[in-house]
Structure formats: structure tokens, C-alpha cells
Amino acid sequence: MKANYNKALKRVLVYEGGYSNHPDDTGGPTNQGIIQRVYDGYRKSKGQPTRSVRLLTDAERNEIYRRQYADKIRFDALPAGVDFAVFDAAVNSGPSQSTKWLQRAVGVTADGDLGEATLAAVKAHPDHDALIADMCARRLGMMQNLRNWGTFGDGWSKRVANVVLTGQAWAMGSVGPQPIAVHEEGGDAKAVVSDVALPSVSAEAGVQTGLGGGAGVTAVQTAQAQLQPLVGTNKTIDLIFTLLTVATVVIAVGGAAWALYAGRQRRKAERAWSGEAVGDLSPLLSQARAAA
Structure with missing residues (x-):
């Protein structure tokens, strides 16, 4: 020893x-x-x-x-x-x-x-x-x-x-x-x-639950298709159709942003797992020396 x-x-x-x-x-x-x-x-x-x-x-x-x-x-x-x-x-x-x-x-x-x-x-x-x-x-x-x-x-x-x-x-x-x-x-x-x-849910899960297209976008597009024949016949229907169009864009953009965020978080976690992530010791060492 x-x-x-x-x-x-x-x-x-x-x-x-x-x-x-x-x-x-x-x-x-x-x-x-x-x-x-x-x-x-x-x-x-x-x-x-x-x-x-x-x-x-x-x-x-x-x-x-x-x-x-x-x-x-x-x-x-x-x-x-x-x-x-x-x-x-x-x-x-x-x-x-x-x-x-x-x-x-x-x-x-x-x-x-x-x-x-x-x-x-x-x-x-x-x-x-x-x-x-x-x-x-x-x-x-x-x-x-x-x-x-x-x-x-x-x-x-x-x-x-x-x-x-x-x-x-x-x-x-x-x-x-x-x-x-x-x-x-x-x-x-x-x-x-x-x-x-890590992110609480994966980017893929976000997409599938409507954060990024998937089921959410599909549901909105289905509603739009049902209203399409009635567009131009009623101001309320026109407004709803417009709102659904905006919703499609918002859901898609939100999902893309979530996927980007989750991907970055996962890469950050992988750097921590592998030992690549490096912390700044300088302020800690300065404090430790001052306290010694």
C-alpha cells in the first residue's frame, strides 16, 4: 500500500x-x-x-x-x-x-x-x-x-x-x-x-403529441378540410378557418423549436456523460485560497 x-x-x-x-x-x-x-x-x-x-x-x-x-x-x-x-x-x-x-x-x-x-x-x-x-x-x-x-x-x-x-x-x-x-x-x-x-420528454414524443406536427397538425388539418366547402358562406366559418390555419403554423413551429431544444439538451447531457463538459474552476479556487 x-x-x-x-x-x-x-x-x-x-x-x-x-x-x-x-x-x-x-x-x-x-x-x-x-x-x-x-x-x-x-x-x-x-x-x-x-x-x-x-x-x-x-x-x-x-x-x-x-x-x-x-x-x-x-x-x-x-x-x-x-x-x-x-x-x-x-x-x-x-x-x-x-x-x-x-x-x-x-x-x-x-x-x-x-x-x-x-x-x-x-x-x-x-x-x-x-x-x-x-x-x-x-x-x-x-x-x-x-x-x-x-x-x-x-x-x-x-x-x-x-x-x-x-x-x-x-x-x-x-x-x-x-x-x-x-x-x-x-x-x-x-x-x-x-x-x-434531460428534457422531461423527448423531441420525438413532442412531435407525436402535437408539439411539432404529428397528431396535433393532423387534427387541425382534418377540421380545416371539413370547413373548406363552407368557406365564403359565413363570416364566423371564415374566421374559424383562418384561426385553424394559424394554429397549424403555431403547432409546427412550436414542435420544431422543441425538437431543437431537446436535441441541444441531449447533446449537453452526452458531453456530461462522456467527460467532455468542463466547468470553470477559477472562481472556486480563488475562494478556496482566500478561505485557507
């Missing part, structure tokens, strides 16, 4: 705090960063009955952190500072997503598997300070696209900024800032890719 693993774990535990079960945290009941589902899986793997994650022991916690997170992101093989940044992201958002951010930052295929090609690219990177910042900016970029960002954004932002400053300090062989407790601000809530915000 690499010497700085224990101090990395201690810092992560400060971020995670104790037990929580916030209704907007899709991780559900969580104790010291371990969610109930992970704890259940761990207990079953040991041939033990499941129980509340509130009863998590320190020994269980430490083994889960090592097996579920540190080993999966190859903590011991990563350079100092980079190891901490990838480890904390893995705890908060899962090892695969954490690895994708790292892979995007070093320019290799973002498949979520930290293999030899990724490891070689990390070690060959000329500036680990910049690498840590790049990876964490991508982490922030995904968080900012989560539907629960409004609830947990402040805590997540402070956590990521502290991780950047700590990782960069460790990369240079210095101590770095003290870890900050973000539990009360939601910085311990799981930030998972499945919570990326």
Missing part, C-alpha cells in the same frame, strides 16, 4: 462526514461515504446478513474503500496528487466515471477502465498540476449538469476546489490545505452520471 493512501482516506472521510439520507441524494442512506447498496453487496460477499449502513464498522469501511475504490482506480500506481484526485472522485461519482475524467484529461480513449495505456499516459504527462486541474474541471462540468446541482452544488464546489489544491500540493511534495467539512452543505451527496438532467 502506498504511503499516502491513509492520509488520502482521512481527507475523503472529512468530506463525507457521518450518516446521511437526504431525499435528493440518489445514493440513498449513506454512512461515511458508503451507500446502503454497496454495504449490502459487501456483507453478502462475506456470507453475512445485510444490515443498516448505520452499523458500518471502521474495519468494514476501510476494506470497502480499498476494494471498491482505491484498487479499481489503481491508487498505488498513480503519481502523488493525481492518486488523491482520482480516488476522491471515485468515491463521490464511481470509479468508472472518475477514470473517464482522467482519461479525457490525458487524451486517451475514455472507456472508464484504468489500464496500462491510461497509466502510461498519466505518467508521461508533463504537468501533473495541470492534469489534476483538467480532470477536476471535467468533474465539475458533469456536476453542474446534474438535476440536483441546485441542492448540492455549493458543497460539491467546495469539495472539488479543496481536492484540486490538495492534489496539486501533493504533486509538488508539500502538505496542502486542510480538508474541509462539506457534509452540511451536501458535498457528501453522490454525484452520479445517472442524475444528468
Whole structure:
């Protein structure tokens, strides 16, 4: 085990705090960063009955952190500072997503598997300070696209900024800032890719329900066809026919606008999923340095 693993774990535990079960945290009941589902899986793997994650022991916690997170992101093989940044992201958002951010930052295929090609690219990177910042900016970029960002954004932002400053300090062989407790601000809530915000319905559904032509336009056109023979015989009928014509245009334009909006939202979500979305760390780091 690499010497700085224990101090990395201690810092992560400060971020995670104790037990929580916030209704907007899709991780559900969580104790010291371990969610109930992970704890259940761990207990079953040991041939033990499941129980509340509130009863998590320190020994269980430490083994889960090592097996579920540190080993999966190859903590011991990563350079100092980079190891901490990838480890904390893995705890908060899962090892695969954490690895994708790292892979995007070093320019290799973002498949979520930290293999030899990724490891070689990390070690060959000329500036680990910049690498840590790049990876964490991508982490922030995904968080900012989560539907629960409004609830947990402040805590997540402070956590990521502290991780950047700590990782960069460790990369240079210095101590770095003290870890900050973000539990009360939601910085311990799981930030998972499945919570990326998407339009409530797809563009295709909008079209089919009348937002963009489909059934809505067809119904209006049917009514127009029925009135067509009577046009010119009655002012009221003429007015209704005109209004139906306008309605056809409005529905079609509305559907096209919805399709454009939904398409943009989906592309935005895909960038968040893939690790392409990049957040602006500058104001967060300035605040973190000022508070240190």
C-alpha cells in the first residue's frame, strides 16, 4: 500500500462526514461515504446478513474503500496528487466515471477502465498540476449538469476546489490545505452520471403529441378540410378557418423549436456523460485560497 493512501482516506472521510439520507441524494442512506447498496453487496460477499449502513464498522469501511475504490482506480500506481484526485472522485461519482475524467484529461480513449495505456499516459504527462486541474474541471462540468446541482452544488464546489489544491500540493511534495467539512452543505451527496438532467420528454414524443406536427397538425388539418366547402358562406366559418390555419403554423413551429431544444439538451447531457463538459474552476479556487 502506498504511503499516502491513509492520509488520502482521512481527507475523503472529512468530506463525507457521518450518516446521511437526504431525499435528493440518489445514493440513498449513506454512512461515511458508503451507500446502503454497496454495504449490502459487501456483507453478502462475506456470507453475512445485510444490515443498516448505520452499523458500518471502521474495519468494514476501510476494506470497502480499498476494494471498491482505491484498487479499481489503481491508487498505488498513480503519481502523488493525481492518486488523491482520482480516488476522491471515485468515491463521490464511481470509479468508472472518475477514470473517464482522467482519461479525457490525458487524451486517451475514455472507456472508464484504468489500464496500462491510461497509466502510461498519466505518467508521461508533463504537468501533473495541470492534469489534476483538467480532470477536476471535467468533474465539475458533469456536476453542474446534474438535476440536483441546485441542492448540492455549493458543497460539491467546495469539495472539488479543496481536492484540486490538495492534489496539486501533493504533486509538488508539500502538505496542502486542510480538508474541509462539506457534509452540511451536501458535498457528501453522490454525484452520479445517472442524475444528468434531460428534457422531461423527448423531441420525438413532442412531435407525436402535437408539439411539432404529428397528431396535433393532423387534427387541425382534418377540421380545416371539413370547413373548406363552407368557406365564403359565413363570416364566423371564415374566421374559424383562418384561426385553424394559424394554429397549424403555431403547432409546427412550436414542435420544431422543441425538437431543437431537446436535441441541444441531449447533446449537453452526452458531453456530461462522456467527460467532455468542463466547468470553470477559477472562481472556486480563488475562494478556496482566500478561505485557507
